[in-house]
């Protein structure tokens with residue numbers, strides 16, 4: 001396998017290092033070979049070559065079998081969202097250029113971490129849901145700008161039936177491998193794009209007769225995710241709703257620092273932890289590498305290598321049970337460094 | 347005072363009756379006179395005259411000092427979001443026609459109800475926040491439609507600086523009466539309308555030197571609302587973000603059935619509980635009238651009648667402490683009917 005390695009900013013490089021160690025160990029055990037192809041992205045790329053997703057990086061990604069991604073973002077860009085060059089632009093450009101239209105974001109619980117959830121135990125126990133967020137369309141990529149000498153701003157949200165179909169197809173397929181429940185999240189009582197989403201998904205139901213599909217408004221889902229998160233299984237939604245709801249879902253489990261994600265398209269998948277670049281912790285060997293390591297597990301699984309993925313997941317579970325954890329999970333007890341946890345997992 | 351009375355659907359009429367009783371009692375005590383002007387809305391209006399917000403109703407509202415609103419919505423419309431006539435259309439038309447551009451949605455806790463929250467006690471204790479949601483602009487009201495023979499759908503999100511200013515002004519003013527903390531919620535790293543929001547609010551900061559303003563992305567707020575709701579005070583945001591976040595906020599307190607709201611514009615305010623029409627409970631004298639009663643308190647307060655509002659709030663607190671509650675709050679203990687609770691409060 002050729003894997004593009006985009007470490008990015010902040011704690012990105014440290015956590016990526018651990019995922020590389022663990023992946024190499026798994027590759028060795030199962031007799032694969034991984035060629036890592038490092039490339040610049042984020043603030044690190046802006047500093048080095050003036051843009052967050054350079055052509056050179058795109059070339060490396062486009063020729064790889066998958067991309068393993070750390071995190072991007074640096075405080076120096078945070079207070080000026082209209083700055084000309086920003087790490088986020090690189091992210092959006094990359095998603096579009098690599099055709100990563102489906103962002104897969106699971107939220108699940110680890111029994112040993114239930115106490116960390118802001119939710120009461122009986123609410124969160126057993127939660128195991130997956131969002132499929134559309135990632136290359138909608139209001140993120142529609143025409144935007146100003147008129148009336150800057151006094152009026154606009155953003156256009158656009159979806160085609162084909163865009164909805166390809167995302168929904170992944171949703172139905174994922175539902176078939178799980179409990180066969182699919183929830184389509186929209187705002188069809190107000191938005192025309194949502195009505196297109198709903199009618200498109202409705203028309204696909206007949207191709208997946210075993211899947212039980214429900215339709216819920218985004219505001220209702222924002223509520224129920226806090227009330228009864230374990231009532232959901234697979235959820236599909238458009239780009240902006242997905243941005244908001246996946247972040248909301250990520251914190252309810254109490255395991256946000258452990259949640260991996262995948263962004264999938266036609267060919268090359270991208271795998272990354274959902275946490276950010278956490279600049280305050282950079283270089284201190286304290287960041288939790290498990291989300292990135294679990295992202296590598298998703299990468300193997302996406303290659304169809306389920307045993308390899310399982311081996312990684314089991315190692316992480318074991319580490320959690322045996323207290324081989326970084327300080328964010330140690331509750332004031334004994335904790336280990338980022339690289340020690342990585343070594344142990346490997 | 348002339349108050350338009352829009353009871354609406356489901357439990358609307360029952361809970362409105364209690365708010366009328368309580369308002370009349372307060373009016374008597376403080377020597378005011380209220381003329382109630384009932385008018386049709388929602389599914390009830392569709393059934394009677396074919397549309398959810400008839401001209402006749404608009405006339406009554408436009409000539410009133412305020413509108414007291416129950417709830418709208420009926421299951422027979424729920425499964426067909428693109429039906430030609432729907433209760434929601436009446437709601438949007440009414441908001442626009444009455445210039446109700448600021449939706450004020452508080453989330454607070456009642457000590458006796460902390461246990462009902464899905465959140466752990468230490469997370470939710472002390473929460474007392476208010477959302478100001480822009481209600482007559484953004485993607486709700488921009489041009490929407492189809493092209494390419496229905497294969498492509500679009501919704502336009504548009505904001506003018508003046509729209510942002512008038513909403514933000516209410517936010518700054520509200521912050522001045524509270525803890526002087528204001529959070530502007532946007533997605534300025536992606537959306538041009540959000541950048542207009544942010545720059546407009548930034549430019550207004552100098553007029554309110556005492557208010558400490560923070561800017562947060564909508565996805566981050568969706569997380570922090572679950573993690574540390576008590577870290578927020580006044581939040582301002584655009585229409586769609588407000589729809590999602592206010593619903594999310596409403597359930598964290600465990601007191602959703604008790605939350606009132608106000609929609610304000612230039613002249614006439616509208617006051618309504620945030621809960622829906624709850625058709626399953628309609629006519630059973632079991633619905634909790636407190637959110638509607640507290641909405642009447644907001645109405646008095648909006649007239650500048652703070653003592654009157656306080657009298658109502660104290661009655662509600664007393665009822666909660668003394669167990670004079672409907673079955674949703676009785677925990678299997680003794681409970682009372684909708685109208686008994688209303689009588690007691692009055």
Ligand SMILES: CC(C)[C@H](C(=O)O)[C@@H](O)C(=O)O
Nearest residue numbers: 088089091092243535536565
């Ligand atoms: C950084 C930002 C542009 C991005 C998004 O909104 O997609 C982020 O919030 C995410 O969810 O990956």
Ligand SMILES: CC(C)[C@H](C(=O)O)[C@@H](O)C(=O)O
Nearest residue numbers: 189190219434435437438589
């Ligand atoms: C019914 C719907 C149109 C409405 C909205 O989205 O504004 C509702 O969700 C609300 O928040 O009042």
